[in-house]
Structure formats: structure tokens, C-alpha cells
Amino acid sequence: MSSELQYESLTTVSDLIRRKQLSSAELTGTALERIAQLDGQYHSYATVLPERALKQAKAADAEIARGLWRGPLHGVPLAVKDLCYTTFAPTRAGTTIFKAFTPSFNATVVERLEDGGAVLLGKLQMTEGAYTSHHPEVAPPLNPWNTDYWVGSSSTGSGVATALGLCYGSLGSDTGGSIRFPSATCGLSGIKPTWGRVSRYGVFPLADTLDHVGPMTRSVADAAAMLGVIAGADRNDPTTYKAAVPDYLESIGDGIRGLRIGIDRGYATDGVDGQVVAALVEAERVLVGLGATIREVRFPDYQKLVSQWIAMCSVETAAAHADTYPTRKSEYGPDLAALIEQGLATKGIEIARINLERLRFSRELSELFKAVDVLLIPTMPVPIPSLELMKAYGEDPNVLLSILRFTAPFDFSGSPTLTLPNGLDAAGMPLSMQLVGPHLSEDVLTRAGHAFQTATSWHRRRPPVA
Numbered sequence: 508m509s510s511e512l513q514y515e516s517l518t519t520v521s522d523l524i525r526r527k528q529l530s531s532a533e534l535t536g537t538a539l540e541r542i543a544q545l546d547g548q549y550h551s552y553a554t555v556l557p558e559r560a561l562k563q564a565k566a567a568d569a570e571i572a573r574g575l576w577r578g579p580l581h582g583v584p585l586a587v588k589d590l591c592y593t594t595f596a597p598t599r600a601g602t603t604i605f606k607a608f609t610p611s612f613n614a615t616v617v618e619r620l621e622d623g624g625a626v627l628l629g630k631l632q633m634t635e636g637a638y639t640s641h642h643p644e645v646a647p648p649l650n651p652w653n654t655d656y657w658v659g660s661s662s663t664g665s666g667v668a669t670a671l672g673l674c675y676g677s678l679g680s681d682t683g684g685s686i687r688f689p690s691a692t693c694g695l696s697g698i699k700p701t702w703g704r705v706s707r708y709g710v711f712p713l714a715d716t717l718d719h720v721g722p723m724t725r726s727v728a729d730a731a732a733m734l735g736v737i738a739g740a741d742r743n744d745p746t747t748y749k750a751a752v753p754d755y756l757e758s759i760g761d762g763i764r765g766l767r768i769g770i771d772r773g774y775a776t777d778g779v780d781g782q783v784v785a786a787l788v789e790a791e792r793v794l795v796g797l798g799a800t801i802r803e804v805r806f807p808d809y810q811k812l813v814s815q816w817i818a819m820c821s822v823e824t825a826a827a828h829a830d831t832y833p834t835r836k837s838e839y840g841p842d843l844a845a846l847i848e849q850g851l852a853t854k855g856i857e858i859a860r861i862n863l864e865r866l867r868f869s870r871e872l873s874e875l876f877k878a879v880d881v882l883l884i885p886t887m888p889v890p891i892p893s894l895e896l897m898k899a900y901g902e903d904p905n906v907l908l909s910i911l912r913f914t915a916p917f918d919f920s921g922s923p924t925l926t927l928p929n930g931l932d933a934a935g936m937p938l939s940m941q942l943v944g945p946h947l948s949e950d951v952l953t954r955a956g957h958a959f960q961t962a963t964s965w966h967r968r969r970p971p972v973a
Contacts, residue, residue, distance in 0.1 A: 513672035517729035531582030535564035551668035555629040579732040581624030586674040589630040592709035601633040614709030631664030637713040651970035659688030666693035676724040684914030694937035702921030706741035714823035727956035731755035764798030769879030771806035786930035807871035825850030876945035890932040925952040928965040
């Protein structure tokens with residue numbers, strides 16, 4: 508099998524498997540060989556499951572041979588972030604405390620992937636507890652585009668494995684940007700769905716009211732295929748929407764003629780690096796050429812809300828870790844421990860004020876979406892920083908808040924976002940942008956993102972290791 512097939516799209520290999528031109532067992536075996544060859548250097552997997560994956564692949568081939576096709580994920584090798592509960596492998600959530608924790612049930616998203624016939628290669632490494640940094644005893648995943656550069660947080664393994672061709676798609680989670688940052692730094696297409704569109708049952712929480720679970724892939728169509736399988740109501744998660752899940756792939760090629768794209772020039776460009784702005788302007792030109800219209804809008808005041816993200820996250824994180832902190836405080840890394848300590852010290856009156864600000868922002872954003880279908884914004888205000896620069900940033904809390912400028916507001920509001928590559932910077936690293944929509948508009952976002960990717964080739968660029 509051609510090594511280039513490891514970088515092929517999920518939807519392409521799915522079609523080859525369905526038409527029996529490629530076997531899932533062959534594809535899975537090659538993926539496992541590639542993991543064995545490369546991942547010792549890049550550290551994207553927390554757990555690899557070769558025997559189980561090959562068994563699943565052979566079962567998929569047998570089902571397809573007798574005419575049973577479960578859908579676009581059937582027989583496709585995928586992987587999940589290691590905060591998704593699995594009965595067949597430990598769920599460490601980037602910690603050492605849970606290194607031996609094997610849950611008694613699977614996360615709903617894992618069940619849905621497997622019901623859809625997906626082959627699970629393993630579980631992907633992540634920052635400790637899904638916060639900003641890796642536990643000191645965990646080897647952090649390295650960016651395959653350039654190992655001297657940041658790989659984002661916290662779905663780091665998901666970003667690296669998918670970009671390296673060590674799986675055809677992965678699940679990540681996003682509380683302040685953790686699907687979007689690794690998607691941006693690894694040149695991927697990632698969807699942070701509407702809060703409640705995808706079940707969080709059996710997903711280790713960082714902050715329950717901010718957490719989202721979604722796909723990270725090498726194209727928008729691939730992300731749409733995964734989202735269509737994992738989305739939908741779940742009786743085990745009462746926060747999920749009961750609304751029917753569209754067939755995102757069915758309408759993805761319908762084009763964007765007449766789509767109303769909102770841009771707040773101040774929000775999208777003030778204080779933003781020139782390379783990021785230039786790539787965004789070019790993307791705007793492409794979208795207009797495809798039939799979209801641009802409307803100037805005024806984005807709601809967001810600075811105060813973003814400044815409150817750490818406080819809100821800290822309180823909910825403290826609640827999530829109540830069974831192990833402070834009783835096992837010595838086993839925590841310094842950054843997650845500091846966040847929990849802040850949460851324990853935060854007063855209820857502060858959280859009440861944050862919730863009022865959150866409601867104000869969410870209402871104003873929903874009003875904005877009466878005038879436009881999507882917003883076009885960057886993912887980050889700067890090109891991907893080097894690890895050396897990120898270390899310096901870590902000494903200044905204001906830098907984290909600056910990086911959250913284009914991500915955290917939509918965790919607070921629960922709005923769906925699509926991150927996708929739109930250029931390369933002077934260092935040859937990916938640049939990215941976001942399309943943001945009103946609740947349950949993932950079908951519109953994926954249609955717009957797919958249209959952009961039919962007219963550009965940024966999503967087909969591969970890391971130098973390829």
C-alpha cells in the first residue's frame with residue numbers, strides 16, 4: 508500500500524473500503540506500523556491497541572463483504588483523546604493519578620464511533636486534566652511541522668497523530684480552545700460543536716459548562732463525517748440537544764452562494780499579527796469569489812468575559828477533582844494544582860458576576876447572528892509561537908488571555924466553530940482561521956469550510972516529516 512494513503516482523507520479511504528478496493532485490515536496494519544516507526548519521537552499516543560484494532564478491522568471487512576455497511580467510519584482507523592472513558596484501556600486524562608484507572612463503561616462518543624464501525628487504534632496523549640500543560644512525568648507530543656514549535660493544548664496528541672498520518676481522524680475536547688489550538692498548529696480542520704450537540708457522558712471534565720467534544724481531521728468533509736456519527740441526544744447526558752442530527756455530508760457540496768459572512772474588522776485585526784491578517788483577508792476574497800457576501804458587524808464586548816475564563820474554569824475544575832484534591836495534591840503537576848487552588852479560593856459572588864457577564868455576551872452574540880450566517884475570525888492573534896517563546900509567555904498570565912481572545916468567548920456561549928488552515932507563515936508553519944455560527948449551525952459551517960477547501964489547497968499541505 509502506498510505510504511501516501513496514510514495521508515489520504517478519511518472519506519476517501521472510507522469509500523475505498525466500502526467498495527472493497529482496500530481492506531480495513533491492511534489499512535489498520537499499515538497505520539500501526541507507522542505508529543511504531545514514528546511515535547517514539549512524537550509521543551502522540553498514550554495507549555496503542557494493536558491486537559484489538561486488527562480484530563476490529565477484520566470484523567469490519569467481514570461485515571462489508573456480506574453487504575453490511577455501517578456508514579462513513581466503517582473500517583476507518585481513528586483514535587480518541589485519553590479523557591474518553593474506555594473499558595478496554597486505561598483513561599489517564601494526562602495525569603499520573605489515574606494511570607491505572609480503567610472505567611466500567613465507555614464514553615458515549617466511544618460507543619458511537621464503534622457502533623459506526625470505526626477501528627480504534629488507541630488513545631491519544633493530552634495535557635494534565637485537559638488544562639494548559641503536560642504533567643512533568645509525561646513526555647509531551649511534539650509538533651510534526653517543526654518540533655521547536657508549540658503544538659497547542661490540550662488535545663495535543665490528537666493534533667499530532669492526525670497530522671502525522673497516525674490515524675485518519677481523532678476526537679479532541681475544547682474548554683478554552685483545545686480543539687482549535689492543536690488544529691491550528693498542526694494544519695488540521697477541527698469542529699468545536701454547539702455545547703450539547705455531542706454528549707460529554709464518560710468524558711473526564713475540566714470545566715463542565717465549558718467543555719465540548721469534537722472531531723479533528725485533515726479536511727472539513729472528514730470532520731463532518733465524524734460529527735455526524737457522534738452527535739445527537741444522549742439519555743445519559745441531559746444537557747444534550749434532542750434536535751435531529753443532519754446528514755452533514757449530504758449537503759456539504761451545495762456551495763455558499765448568498766451566504767452572509769460577518770466580519771468585525773476591529774475584533775479580527777486590531778493587535779493581530781500581519782501574517783494572520785493577510786491570510787484572513789485572502790480567505791475573505793476566496794469566499795466572496797465563491798458567492799458569499801460580506802457584512803460589517805460589531806462583535807459584542809468580550810474583553811471582560813475572556814479575563815474571567817480562568818476564574819470560571821478554576822471553580823469547575825476544583826469541583827471535578829474534589830475526590831482527589833487536596834488528598835493527593837503531591838501527585839498533581841504545578842499548573843493544574845495552581846488552577847484548582849484558585850478555584851477553591853474563588854468566592855461565589857465572583858462566579859455570579861461571571862455568569863451574568865456570560866449571559867449578556869451570549870444574548871448579544873445571538874442577536875448578531877440574526878444579521879449574518881457565520882463570522883470569519885482568526886484562530887490565534889499570532890502565528891504559531893516557538894516553544895522558547897511559549898516558555899516566556901508562561902511567565903505572563905496576560906499572554907494566555909490574549910491567546911484566548913478568539914476561542915474562549917465561544918466556549919462561554921457554546922457556539923459552534925470550525926477551524927481550518929488558510930496559509931503558511933514565514934517560518935513555513937500553518938496559519939488558520941475560524942468560522943463561527945449560531946447554535947446548531949454545524950451544517951452551514953461545514954458547507955462553508957468545504958467550499959473554501961475545494962478552492963484552496965492549504966488543508967492538503969503536510970508536515971515536512973511526510
